[in-house]
Amino acid sequence: MTSWRKGKSTSERGYGGRWQKARIAYLRLNPLCVLCQARGEVTLAQVVDHKTPHRGDPALFWDSSNWQALCATHHNVDKAMLEKSGRIKPTFGIDGWPTT
């Protein structure tokens, strides 16, 4: 028995070309990082992120209402924090100070 993740690239899992096209189209319509915008900053988004982690669920994966445009920093820093806390709104900025 092998895991569906093990040794497979995204394209082998079937997301590949379709996802690349979908994310490029999404970033064209939503070019700015939503979390930076919420803080009054303007940063070009680089990543299409899933607000609710899809964990391999195709319905969540392809639901564009579950997508958000993020810059690389927010994708790496805030999402890791969000997934741990299970909260949508980060309480602290990346510098460690409260954002409110």
Ligand SMILES: [Zn+2]
């Ligand atoms: Zn950002």
